[in-house]
Amino acid sequence: MDFKEFKExxxxxxxxxxxxLENIRDRKVLSSVKPGYxxxxxxxxxxxxPENWKDVMNDxxxxxxPGVTHWHSPRFHAYFxxxxxxxxxxxxxxxxxxxxxxxxxxxxxxxxxxEVVMMxxxxxxxxxxxxxxxxxxxxxxxxIQGTASEATLxxxxxxxxxxxxxxxxxxxxxxDSDVVPKLVAYSSELSHSSVERAGLLGGVLLRAVATxxxxxxxxxxxxxxxxxxxxxxxxxxxxxATLGTTSxxxxxxxxxxxxxxxxxxxxxxxxxxxxxxxxxxPEYRHYMKGVELVHSFNFNxxxxxxxxxxxxxxxxxxxxxxxxxFNVDPLYLKHELEGQMPDYRHWQIPLGRRFRSLKMWFVxxxxxxxxxxxxxxxxxxxxxxxxxxxxxNPNFELFNEVTMGLVCFRIKGSNEINEALLKKxxxxxxxxxxxxxxxxxxxxxxxxxxxxxxxxxxxVTWNEVKEAGEIIMSNEK
Amino acid sequence: MDFKEFKExxxxxxxxxxxxLENIRDRKVLSSVKPGYxxxxxxxxxxxxPENWKDVMNDxxxxxxPGVTHWHSPRFHAYFxxxxxxxxxxxxxxxxxxxxxxxxxxxxxxxxxxEVVMMxxxxxxxxxxxxxxxxxxxxxxxxIQGTASEATLxxxxxxxxxxxxxxxxxxxxxxDSDVVPKLVAYSSELSHSSVERAGLLGGVLLRAVATxxxxxxxxxxxxxxxxxxxxxxxxxxxxxATLGTTSxxxxxxxxxxxxxxxxxxxxxxxxxxxxxxxxxxPEYRHYMKGVELVHSFNFNxxxxxxxxxxxxxxxxxxxxxxxxxFNVDPLYLKHELEGQMPDYRHWQIPLGRRFRSLKMWFVxxxxxxxxxxxxxxxxxxxxxxxxxxxxxNPNFELFNEVTMGLVCFRIKGSNEINEALLKKxxxxxxxxxxxxxxxxxxxxxxxxxxxxxxxxxxxVTWNEVKEAGEIIMSNEK
Numbered sequence: 036m037d038f039k040e041f042k043e044x045x046x047x048x049x050x051x052x053x054x055x056l057e058n059i060r061d062r063k064v065l066s067s068v069k070p071g072y073x074x075x076x077x078x079x080x081x082x083x084x085p086e087n088w089k090d091v092m093n094d095x096x097x098x099x100x101p102g103v104t105h106w107h108s109p110r111f112h113a114y115f116x117x118x119x120x121x122x123x124x125x126x127x128x129x130x131x132x133x134x135x136x137x138x139x140x141x142x143x144x145x146x147x148x149x150e151v152v153m154m155x156x157x158x159x160x161x162x163x164x165x166x167x168x169x170x171x172x173x174x175x176x177x178x179i180q181g182t183a184s185e186a187t188l189x190x191x192x193x194x195x196x197x198x199x200x201x202x203x204x205x206x207x208x209x210x211d212s213d214v215v216p217k218l219v220a221y222s223s224e225l226s227h228s229s230v231e232r233a234g235l236l237g238g239v240l241l242r243a244v245a246t247x248x249x250x251x252x253x254x255x256x257x258x259x260x261x262x263x264x265x266x267x268x269x270x271x272x273x274x275x276a277t278l279g280t281t282s283x284x285x286x287x288x289x290x291x292x293x294x295x296x297x298x299x300x301x302x303x304x305x306x307x308x309x310x311x312x313x314x315x316x317p318e319y320r321h322y323m324k325g326v327e328l329v330h331s332f333n334f335n336x337x338x339x340x341x342x343x344x345x346x347x348x349x350x351x352x353x354x355x356x357x358x359x360x361f362n363v364d365p366l367y368l369k370h371e372l373e374g375q376m377p378d379y380r381h382w383q384i385p386l387g388r389r390f391r392s393l394k395m396w397f398v399x400x401x402x403x404x405x406x407x408x409x410x411x412x413x414x415x416x417x418x419x420x421x422x423x424x425x426x427x428n429p430n431f432e433l434f435n436e437v438t439m440g441l442v443c444f445r446i447k448g449s450n451e452i453n454e455a456l457l458k459k460x461x462x463x464x465x466x467x468x469x470x471x472x473x474x475x476x477x478x479x480x481x482x483x484x485x486x487x488x489x490x491x492x493x494x495v496t497w498n499e500v501k502e503a504g505e506i507i508m509s510n511e512k
Numbered sequence: 513m514d515f516k517e518f519k520e521x522x523x524x525x526x527x528x529x530x531x532x533l534e535n536i537r538d539r540k541v542l543s544s545v546k547p548g549y550x551x552x553x554x555x556x557x558x559x560x561x562p563e564n565w566k567d568v569m570n571d572x573x574x575x576x577x578p579g580v581t582h583w584h585s586p587r588f589h590a591y592f593x594x595x596x597x598x599x600x601x602x603x604x605x606x607x608x609x610x611x612x613x614x615x616x617x618x619x620x621x622x623x624x625x626x627e628v629v630m631m632x633x634x635x636x637x638x639x640x641x642x643x644x645x646x647x648x649x650x651x652x653x654x655x656i657q658g659t660a661s662e663a664t665l666x667x668x669x670x671x672x673x674x675x676x677x678x679x680x681x682x683x684x685x686x687x688d689s690d691v692v693p694k695l696v697a698y699s700s701e702l703s704h705s706s707v708e709r710a711g712l713l714g715g716v717l718l719r720a721v722a723t724x725x726x727x728x729x730x731x732x733x734x735x736x737x738x739x740x741x742x743x744x745x746x747x748x749x750x751x752x753a754t755l756g757t758t759s760x761x762x763x764x765x766x767x768x769x770x771x772x773x774x775x776x777x778x779x780x781x782x783x784x785x786x787x788x789x790x791x792x793x794p795e796y797r798h799y800m801k802g803v804e805l806v807h808s809f810n811f812n813x814x815x816x817x818x819x820x821x822x823x824x825x826x827x828x829x830x831x832x833x834x835x836x837x838f839n840v841d842p843l844y845l846k847h848e849l850e851g852q853m854p855d856y857r858h859w860q861i862p863l864g865r866r867f868r869s870l871k872m873w874f875v876x877x878x879x880x881x882x883x884x885x886x887x888x889x890x891x892x893x894x895x896x897x898x899x900x901x902x903x904x905n906p907n908f909e910l911f912n913e914v915t916m917g918l919v920c921f922r923i924k925g926s927n928e929i930n931e932a933l934l935k936k937x938x939x940x941x942x943x944x945x946x947x948x949x950x951x952x953x954x955x956x957x958x959x960x961x962x963x964x965x966x967x968x969x970x971x972v973t974w975n976e977v978k979e980a981g982e983i984i985m986s987n988e989k
């Protein structure tokens with residue numbers, strides 16, 4: 036494909052995707068294909084000779100779109116949002132074209148340096164303490180990870196390295212296998228599945244700790260279990276505080292957990308994957324109280340801050356634990372100017388990394404902080420609007436308080452009736468939701484996921500829920 | 513940013529990146545900025561109000577490009593190639609716009625299904641055995657990982673799960689901590705740094721095994737060390753065979769290693785990160801002899817097959833070990849149609865995943881297998897051309913046989929003189945190389961990295977090497 040064809044093809048694609056997004060409300064949100072739909076429609080092998088790009092373009096609408104679940108439809112209320120914006124799409128064109136691999140500073144200085152500055156910009160945007168800013172010169176700084184799962188694993192491995200170092204310093208005869216089987220990490224019972232997985236991958240015991248009546252992990256509960264574990268000869272080393280759980284968007288009491296972390300000298304990691312974006316609005320920062328005591332903090336601009344996947348923002352107070360744990364440098368990766376700027380390969384699981392900070396730079400400059408705030412506030416307001424309809428209807432109840440763009444609700448009744456409600460709603464095909472279950476109670480999650488969602492969409496969603504509820508209730512009688 | 517501005521901005525960007533790539537030969541390959549160059553040129557904070565896209569566009573050339581090391585310049589001979597192509601760039605526009613997260617089949621069926629079929633296409637393109645094809649229905653199949661580092665870690669964790677399961681089946685009283693400290697994995701002493709890191713992350717002993725005179729890991733050496741380890745009470749469970757080492761592109765003897773793996777019942781993983789792309793050409797497939805006996809196979813189309821980063825292709829003979837090791841499913845990720853198609857979240861470390869198979873589909877269809885083969889053969893021919901210049905010059909020697917697009921060479925003399933040679937070459941600023949050191953011998957690596965590289969570029973590179981060599985030699989006298 037030559038430059039001329041590239042211009043034609045990309046112009047056609049830009050026109051296609053713009054029309055796709057601007058009219059996404061008209062598409063059926065959930066794909067209705069059956070498993071295995073695609074293979075019979077494709078050749079069994081790659082072609083030997085190049086095809087015409089117009090044929091590929093036609094196949095996108097014909098073969099791919101029927102199998103797409105439209106995450107940016109205002110009718111999509113499942114999971115949590117994933118970001119999308121025109122500036123981020125254009126930034127990726129540039130990133131894909133420069134196509135450098137930023138594993139060290141020298142491998143493309145701009146790739147590292149823009150990331151350092153963008154992570155400082157973002158830290159300021161959400162009001163993180165100075166210790167996390169590279170510009171503060173206190174040793175802390177930020178890095179873009181692929182996902183919050185990876186950030187949690189990196190934090191856990193850093194914490195593990197820190198505790199091993201601390202214990203070995205007391206007695207040079209101690210080896211890893213004396214310590215590792217005794218290490219114990221903690222998170223709320225409602226923390227994300229990736230936290231449990233990080234424990235599995237890191238080869239350490241991870242305790243899911245009970246939450247209070249508002250589904251928050253509390254300091255006293257954590258302190259009690261840590262002390263009991265110590266009494267039993269275990270070695271507490273790491274706790275994850277979740278700000279905005281996936282199950283029901285509850286917020287662990289970071290102020291209390293951070294105090295316990297300090298008392299007990301264990302690494303506190305904050306997983307604010309979804310809700311962290313809301314901290315661009317000062318009125319939500321109270322959830323971060325205690326953050327000046329934590330060791331690492333992570334949230335996903337690729338969820339709710341208009342930076343397309345993948346861009347998971349992580350800050351470390353002292354990156355050296357992670358850097359030393361991961362450093363296995365061969366000669367071909369070393370360079371003369373090491374140590375003056377981060378070599379980000381030491382901050383992450385993979386070696387390779389794309390020029391992802393361009394997306395942040397484009398989005399922050401071309402959308403601006405005020406519009407990012409406005410968009411977050413719009414989503415939260417719409418969630419409250421939906422919640423108020425539920426509250427004014429005798430059939431429904433909220434599962435818990437609405438804090439962000441997620442409403443957790445159920446029909447007043449059994450789990451079975453709520454399972455039937457979810458099935459009815461999704462089978463009707465107008466909107467898409469997923470369920471959750473907390474402390475034995477099954478409920479539906481209505482997440483505001485699209486930047487296109489407006490009040491008219493909430494009307495549609497509410498009507499769907501209400502009508503499906505009426506059908507289910509009448510079937511019950 | 514509205515649709516109209518998006519069209520203007522993206523058209524301008526496409527024009528910019530096309531001109532960048534078509535004229536990349538004219539840019540100085542290695543950035544000459546000093547660490548910290550960028551921060552003083554940027555505001556300390558993100559803007560409150562949106563800026564004009566034209567200002568951002570201007571800043572790309574003014575602020576970013578001076579800090580870019582141009583990986584696609586024909587003068588770039590460092591590391592290994594990273595891929596780039598117009599079809600892949602356009603595919604990413606589509607992927608970024610659909611912006612679905614493909615962690616389960618239902619979350620966007622096309623995202624999973626196209627990946628299943630593309631991994632089959634690619635397996636056929638490189639001549640992998642049937643057991644790795646999803647269409648063969650033998651339980652095997654492929655998955656796109658972010659990097660080879662992650663693929664190695666996934667394979668190691670799968671192998672660990674398999675061995676734990678096998679040993680526990682013999683005695684239900686056995687627990688993980690009885691086994692894990694005894695587990696031992698193997699790779700060549702020249703395997704990639706990410707293999708050592710996978711051992712660290714997986715919490716198991718990894719032995720770097722000595723290679724033969726041609727820098728290949730041999731079956732007999734491996735067998736001896738495994739038997740000695742067993743005699744010492746250890747539990748061998750995993751071996752990585754590298755096809756095309758990063759240090760010097762040597763190929764472990766997979767035929768022998770696979771036999772040992774079979775005899776000893778340990779998981780054999782193939783890391784063909786760079787060289788795997790060459791197997792689209794049948795004449796290089798002899799390096800894969802024995803592949804029908806391995807458990808997992810990985811290479812990076814994002815290196816040498818024109819699919820932009822990230823796209824690391826991994827096949828598993830029996831994905832269930834990995835799936836079961838990683839499965840920590842909460843209710844909100846479950847769906848009714850589980851089990852009929854892969855839920856790829858169980859095949860990888862992170863939860864989230866982009867629609868990356870679109871890049872493979874676009875590249876394979878719009879470039880075609882014949883052109884991909886042609887491009888690989890061109891690069892290998894150019895490497896041989898460069899090698900023949902070296903061999904005809906009395907000052908230089910090849911470090912080892914040239915097999916792919918990498919030439920490892922040195923001045924006949926000390927390591928110090930070769931360190932001086934590398935410094936001289938890179939300081940002159942026309943071309944960029946990195947060194948390696950194998951068995952105490954320091955040498956330079958000349959990798960063919962750009963699809964734009966032609967014979968005229970080899971002339972330039974050779975002249976640079978020759979002249980730098982003459983200067984160094986005359987300084988020595």
